[in-house]
Every structure is written in C-alpha cells, then in structure tokens.
Amino acid sequence: MKATATGLLVLVALVYVLAKYAQHAWGAGGWAGYVAAAAEAGMVGALADWFAVTALFRRPLGLPIPHTAIIPTKKDQLGISLGEFVGENFLSADVVKARLHSLGIGGRLGAWLAEPAHAERVTAELATALRGALTVLRDADVQAVVGEAVTRRAETAEIAPGIGKTLERVVADGGHHRAVDLVCAKAHDWLVTHGESVMDAVQGGAPGWTPRFVDRKIGDRVYKELLRFVTEMRDMPEHPARGAVDRFLTDFAADLQSDTETRARVERLKSELLARGEVQDVIASAWTAIRSMIISAAEDEQSELRLRVRSSLMSLGARLATDGRLQDKVEGWIEGAVVYVVANYRTEITSLITDTVAGWDAEHTTRKIEAHIGRDLQFIRINGTVVGALAGLLIYTVSHAFGA
Structure with missing residues (x-):
C-alpha cells in the first residue's frame, strides 16, 4: 500500500x-x-x-x-489515556451493573446447571481444584493447625455437663444394660478360666502362721463365692448389684452436671489426656485419613461425594431456572461482588493497560x-x-x- x-x-x-x-x-x-x-x-x-x-x-x-x-x-500518555477511557466508560459501577442486569445471569446459569453434562463438568472441575488444593497443602502444616484447633476447642469447652446429660439419658433408657451384661459374662469366663490364680492370690495374702490347708480352704471358699456372685449377677437382671450399678451411674451423671468438684476433676483429667503425645498424634493423624478419604472420593466419578455434588448442582440449576426470587438474589450477589471489585480495584485493573503500554x-x-x-x-x-x-x-x- x-x-x-x-x-x-x-x-x-x-x-x-x-x-x-x-x-x-x-x-x-x-x-x-x-x-x-x-x-x-x-x-x-x-x-x-x-x-x-x-x-x-x-x-x-x-x-x-x-x-x-x-x-x-506519546506512547506512555496514550496508554494512560486509554486506561482512563476504559476505566470511566467500561468499568464504572453503573455501566457494569446495568450490563450484568441485562444479561439475566441467574436464569442462564440455572438453565446451564440443570443440564446433566454441565453439572458433571462443574463437578469434575471442582474435584480437580479440590485435589490440587489438597496436594499443595503441606501435611505437617495442616496437621499442626488441626491439632492446635482441636486442642484449643477441647480445652475451652467444658465436657463434664455434656457427658453427664448423655449418661443420664443412657441410664434412663437402659442402654447401659448390655455393657453390664458383657462385663458380667467376661468376669464369669475369666473366673472359670483362672480359678487357681484367684485361690493362689487369696492364699498369698494369708498370715504366715496359719496352716496351709486352712489357707487353701479359705481360698477355695472365696473363689466359689466370687463365682456364685458373678454368675447370679450375670443371670439375674433384677440382681441387687445391678440396681446398685444403676444408682451409681445415675448419681454420677448428676454429679457430672452439678457437682463442682466432680466437674473440676473431669476437666483436669481431660487436660492430662490432651497433653499426652499419643493423643496429639491421634488428633494430628486424623488429617491424613480425612485427606486420603477426600482425594479418593474426588477421583472416583461414582463416589458418594461426587454424586451428591452433581445432584445438588442439578437441583440448584432447576430451581434457579424457574424461581424468580432466587434469580434476583443470585444476580444481586453477583452484581454486588462485581461492582465492589470495580469500585475498589478499578485503578489496579486499568493499570494493566497503562503498565503494559509503558513496558513496550x-x-x-x-x-x-x-x-x-x-x-x-x-x-x-x-x-x-x-x-x-x-x-x-x-x-x-x-x-x-x-x-x-
């Protein structure tokens, strides 16, 4: 030319x-x-x-x-003028808000999400982002944060009243009876298996001046009485000892909720347990298990997590496509977010133009x-x-x- x-x-x-x-x-x-x-x-x-x-x-x-x-x-001045022109005519709050409102984003987004293929695509992208985020995070840092958060939360929350209320409901419903049955059965089996050990223990505690056959007879008698007691307690739901256990648990549940000394002792025990290294290791290792579980669920297209996310997205899309109030609410959120960004970061956005031109x-x-x-x-x-x-x-x- x-x-x-x-x-x-x-x-x-x-x-x-x-x-x-x-x-x-x-x-x-x-x-x-x-x-x-x-x-x-x-x-x-x-x-x-x-x-x-x-x-x-x-x-x-x-x-x-x-x-x-x-x-x-005049290259730099042209860049500045172009940036100002874009900022004033394209990035003003009124222009952006009017343009977004005319697009009808809520209805379009709802119709788009209601399509199974689109919901699956969003689910896959979310799964990829989740895997990426979990991969980038350092396990040691997350474990430290989780351990500190759990420990701080446990230290600040008093657990005795909650335990007391739970125990009270369990006893009232008779939920502890199975545990008592199990203890009685195990105690009976242990006594049957270790009868000689019980008698030897009784004889070992006898005075040295008593004859051996007397110690043997006393030991045998003590063993039989223990076995009889445990057997009766195992086989008789109305045994007095079981009633004593019920009363003890009821009183203990009440003390956990109202007795100051009992509550203080539980809190001290809680602090001692939390301070133990083994407990801290268990708390910290929980992140590893959770992370592995989440990554596995995110990678499996048929996992319950992805299926639920996909279903929720489709349900949200169907509702968003037909519910005018929800559309207005979503569009209001989007418009508010974009207007906030434009109003507060317009200079940073237009500086992309001016800085780029200045760098040429x-x-x-x-x-x-x-x-x-x-x-x-x-x-x-x-x-x-x-x-x-x-x-x-x-x-x-x-x-x-x-x-x-």
Missing part, C-alpha cells in the same frame, strides 16, 4: 511535468493547463497526507519537526500499530492525491471561468 500511494504520487508528478512540457514546448491547447493544475494539486495533497501519515509513526525525513513521531513519543519498546510499538492500521492510513495518501487533483482542477476551472 505504501508503494501504491507513492506510485500514485510519482504518477501525478510525471503527469504535471509532461503537461507543463506539452504546454510550453509543444504549444498544447488549454487542456494542458487543466491537467497541470490537477496534477499539481494532486502532488500537494499527496505530499501533505504523506507528511500527516508519516508524522504519526516517525519524523518525516528524519527532521526534528515539532508534533511528529506522535506514537513513539517505542520502536516495536510503532511497528506493531503501523502493521495493524498502516494499510488503511495509506488510503489517506491515495485519497489525498485524488481529492487534491479534483480540488485543483475545480479551482483552476473556476478561476478561468471568471477570467482570472
């Missing part, structure tokens, strides 16, 4: 020379004056527009003429812009040549018409 525009300039210059030559050397008629005038004005128009177009990108003929090479010298090399920027719009600018030169020639011809004609 540069060659075309320059060629047209050379053409009108050649026409001008030939017309003048024909007028003076050959004595050509009046037509030569008209052609020369048109060609002369065409050269003026072509040169003027060449200067204007060239002055945008560089200094014409390398001369330091003021207000030339506008793009390379002036010569590289000039070539880039010229490559994109230069072809159209060359038409200005062409049009200037044609319009200049027509204007010159018109002026020459008018002048001769009035006898000038």
Whole structure:
C-alpha cells in the first residue's frame, strides 16, 4: 500500500511535468493547463497526507519537526489515556451493573446447571481444584493447625455437663444394660478360666502362721463365692448389684452436671489426656485419613461425594431456572461482588493497560500499530492525491471561468 500511494504520487508528478512540457514546448491547447493544475494539486495533497501519515509513526525525513513521531513519543500518555477511557466508560459501577442486569445471569446459569453434562463438568472441575488444593497443602502444616484447633476447642469447652446429660439419658433408657451384661459374662469366663490364680492370690495374702490347708480352704471358699456372685449377677437382671450399678451411674451423671468438684476433676483429667503425645498424634493423624478419604472420593466419578455434588448442582440449576426470587438474589450477589471489585480495584485493573503500554519498546510499538492500521492510513495518501487533483482542477476551472 505504501508503494501504491507513492506510485500514485510519482504518477501525478510525471503527469504535471509532461503537461507543463506539452504546454510550453509543444504549444498544447488549454487542456494542458487543466491537467497541470490537477496534477499539481494532486502532488500537494499527496505530499501533505504523506507528511500527516508519516508524522504519526516517525519524523518525516528524519527532521526534528515539532508534533511528529506522535506514537513513539506519546506512547506512555496514550496508554494512560486509554486506561482512563476504559476505566470511566467500561468499568464504572453503573455501566457494569446495568450490563450484568441485562444479561439475566441467574436464569442462564440455572438453565446451564440443570443440564446433566454441565453439572458433571462443574463437578469434575471442582474435584480437580479440590485435589490440587489438597496436594499443595503441606501435611505437617495442616496437621499442626488441626491439632492446635482441636486442642484449643477441647480445652475451652467444658465436657463434664455434656457427658453427664448423655449418661443420664443412657441410664434412663437402659442402654447401659448390655455393657453390664458383657462385663458380667467376661468376669464369669475369666473366673472359670483362672480359678487357681484367684485361690493362689487369696492364699498369698494369708498370715504366715496359719496352716496351709486352712489357707487353701479359705481360698477355695472365696473363689466359689466370687463365682456364685458373678454368675447370679450375670443371670439375674433384677440382681441387687445391678440396681446398685444403676444408682451409681445415675448419681454420677448428676454429679457430672452439678457437682463442682466432680466437674473440676473431669476437666483436669481431660487436660492430662490432651497433653499426652499419643493423643496429639491421634488428633494430628486424623488429617491424613480425612485427606486420603477426600482425594479418593474426588477421583472416583461414582463416589458418594461426587454424586451428591452433581445432584445438588442439578437441583440448584432447576430451581434457579424457574424461581424468580432466587434469580434476583443470585444476580444481586453477583452484581454486588462485581461492582465492589470495580469500585475498589478499578485503578489496579486499568493499570494493566497503562503498565503494559509503558513496558513496550517505542520502536516495536510503532511497528506493531503501523502493521495493524498502516494499510488503511495509506488510503489517506491515495485519497489525498485524488481529492487534491479534483480540488485543483475545480479551482483552476473556476478561476478561468471568471477570467482570472
């Protein structure tokens, strides 16, 4: 296009020379004056527009003429002006809010999410993001945070009243009876299996001056009484000892809720347990188990977690597509969030334009812009040549018409 525009300039210059030559050397008629005038004005128009177009990108003929090479010298100012223009006309709160409101995001989002394929896609993306987040997190850091949070929460919360209420309900419902049955059965089995050990223990505690057969007889008697007692307690739901256990548990549940000393002892026991390294290791290791479980569920397309998320998204989409109030609420959230970002971070957003333009090399920027719009600018030169020639011809004609 540069060659075309320059060629047209050379053409009108050649026409001008030939017309003048024909007028003076050959004595050509009046037509030569008209052609020369048109060609002369065409050269003026072509040169003027060449200067204007060239002055945008560089200094014409390398001369330091003021207000030339506008793009390379005013690059940073252009970037600032462009950033301000975008900020004022595209990132204003009213413009953004009106545009978002006209889009009807709530209904569109609902209809989109209601499609199974789209819900599955969102679920897959969420699963990928979740796996990525869990992979980036350092286990040691998370374990420390989890351990500290659980420990602090356990230390600040008094557990005795809660335990007391739970125990009270269990005893009232008879839920502890199975535990008592199990203890009695295990005690009976142990006594049957370790009868000799019980008798030896009784004999070992007897005075040294008593005869051996007396110790043996006492031990045998104690063992049989223990076995009888445990057997009766195991087989008789109404055994007095069971009633004593019930009363003990009932009183203990009440003490846990109202007795200051009992509650304080439970709190001290809780603190001692939390301070033990084994307990802290168990608390910290819970994160590893939870992390493994979550990653496994996120990777399995048929896991309960992904199925529930997918179903919830589809349900949300179906409701959002038909519920006008929910649509308004969601759109209000989105508009509020975007307007907040625009209002508070507009300068940071527009600085992306100004900083990017400022970071460009002036010569590289000039070539880039010229490559994109230069072809159209060359038409200005062409049009200037044609319009200049027509204007010159018109002026020459008018002048001769009035006898000038």
